[in-house]
Amino acid sequence: MINSNSTRTALYGKKILLGICGSIAAYKSAYLCRLLVKAGAEVRVTMTRDSANFIGPVTLSTLSKNPVHIDLSEDNQWSDHVEWGLWADLMVIAPVTAHTVAKLANGYTDNMLTATYLSARCPVMAAPAMDLDMWNHPGTRRNIGTLKSDGVQILDVAEGELASGLHGPGRMLEPEDIVNKIESFFEKKWSLKKQIALVTAGPTVEPIDPVRYISNHSSGKMGVAIAEVLASRGAEVHLVHGPLTIDIGHPSIHCHPVQTAGEMLEKCLEIHPNCTLAIFAAAVSDYSVSIVSKEKIKKEGKPVQLNLTANPDVAATCGKRKNGKYHVGFALETQNEIKNARKKLTDKHFDLIVLNSLQDEGAGFNKDTNKVTFIEQNKMVELELKTKVEVAEDLVQYIEQKINR
Numbered sequence: 001m002i003n004s005n006s007t008r009t010a011l012y013g014k015k016i017l018l019g020i021c022g023s024i025a026a027y028k029s030a031y032l033c034r035l036l037v038k039a040g041a042e043v044r045v046t047m048t049r050d051s052a053n054f055i056g057p058v059t060l061s062t063l064s065k066n067p068v069h070i071d072l073s074e075d076n077q078w079s080d081h082v083e084w085g086l087w088a089d090l091m092v093i094a095p096v097t098a099h100t101v102a103k104l105a106n107g108y109t110d111n112m113l114t115a116t117y118l119s120a121r122c123p124v125m126a127a128p129a130m131d132l133d134m135w136n137h138p139g140t141r142r143n144i145g146t147l148k149s150d151g152v153q154i155l156d157v158a159e160g161e162l163a164s165g166l167h168g169p170g171r172m173l174e175p176e177d178i179v180n181k182i183e184s185f186f187e188k189k190w191s192l193k194k195q196i197a198l199v200t201a202g203p204t205v206e207p208i209d210p211v212r213y214i215s216n217h218s219s220g221k222m223g224v225a226i227a228e229v230l231a232s233r234g235a236e237v238h239l240v241h242g243p244l245t246i247d248i249g250h251p252s253i254h255c256h257p258v259q260t261a262g263e264m265l266e267k268c269l270e271i272h273p274n275c276t277l278a279i280f281a282a283a284v285s286d287y288s289v290s291i292v293s294k295e296k297i298k299k300e301g302k303p304v305q306l307n308l309t310a311n312p313d314v315a316a317t318c319g320k321r322k323n324g325k326y327h328v329g330f331a332l333e334t335q336n337e338i339k340n341a342r343k344k345l346t347d348k349h350f351d352l353i354v355l356n357s358l359q360d361e362g363a364g365f366n367k368d369t370n371k372v373t374f375i376e377q378n379k380m381v382e383l384e385l386k387t388k389v390e391v392a393e394d395l396v397q398y399i400e401q402k403i404n405r
């Protein structure tokens with residue numbers, strides 16, 4: 001039975017640049033920062049000097065776990081606005097005041113916040129906070145219009161009691177509402193929202209006796225990286241994995257730990273009928289011991305023979321019941337690489353096989369890098385040496401083009 005994702009995870013791993021201007025609403029920015037970090041985002045804060053009268057930079061640097069920038073030239077870090085602008089997935093200015101709205105609309109760069117805004121290539125969202133007459137003033141309306149036409153997403157202001165004692169529009173949205181808007185923004189970008197993916201990763205272990213086992217050097221890094229990239233693009237991911245010593249970060253991944261090839265097959269057969277996409281990156285042990293000893297086999301100084309039985313092939317078994325699903329296999333080879341990979345592509349009914357060869361420096365087991373070739377029936381794409389996360393991104397991008405046609 002496959003459960004649907006109930007909690008929102010779109011902020012996990014996202015880089016958010018939080019800009020804070022000088023309004024009483026700035027005290028809420030601390031909570032906003034905390035909510036973003038709690039949701040798994042990496043947050044950097046740039047604030048105006050005026051905002052530091054309302055909320056302390058130390059509070060923001062503690063909550064964001066990053067240094068806070070105010071002035072352009074502080075600590076000779078004048079070019080940080082460029083680096084920060086390129087780093088972010090989204091810039092959120094909350095609160096933005098009438099004064100900063102005017103500066104942004106006219107391209108001023110007199111502090112770190114405005115200079116970063118001008119340098120940022122990422123989308124920008126702004127949550128205004130000001131008194132109702134300032135909000136309604138034609139000058140502000142004009143500047144807000146300019147920012148909108150420049151592509152800035154201006155969040156609504158809330159109505160209610162204002163710091164001046166007046167009632168009306170001008171309050172900054174509550175931090176929870178701003179987080180909801182940010183989550184919706186990222187969810188809209190999910191390219192694999194409707195996909196349910198089965199991913200296998202890591203080794204399997206086949207017991208010999210209660211103490212010993214047969215296994216291989218797979219760390220699961222490749223498969224876990226694929227699962228994380230799929231999840232970050234909105235897919236529902238089921239990761240069936242052997243014993244791992246690495247962390248699985250993305251909170252929405254459904255993990256199904258197994259030990260043996262038999263258990264991996266059983267779990268995959270349970271999940272496979274409901275999935276739309278399957279990626280087999282596990283290094284499944286090809287053999288298991290025919291009769292597992294109940295007791296520890298004693299060392300008697302004589303050769304010991306183990307009878308091995310061929311394990312079921314997880315990918316090939318699922319491949320026989322594909323039913324329109326997109327299947328990706330991996331091939332780890334040491335010789336005749338392309339020929340062997342092509343044979344597996346056909347025999348196991350893969351749509352695509354990812355070849356990695358132990359002949360290539362930096363490729364294969366237990367490393368942070370891999371060098372792979374994507375092989376289809378009529379096409380081959382060779383990639384350079386990359387990190388496993390980059391390989392996973394390239395692979396998911398490649399698959400997306402195939403399944404979203």
Ligand code: PMT
Binds near residue numbers: 223281283331364
């Ligand atoms: O885990 P890492 O340390 O990051 O290393 C990554 C990796 C090298 C394990 C990975 O990139 C990889 O190549 N995985 C497949 C290794 C392998 O067992 O290849 P194979 O040629 O034996 O199998 C071909 C395909 O059939 C694979 O998709 C495999 O998952 C699948 N298979 C194999 C045997 C079996 N009994 N069941 C299977 O599903």
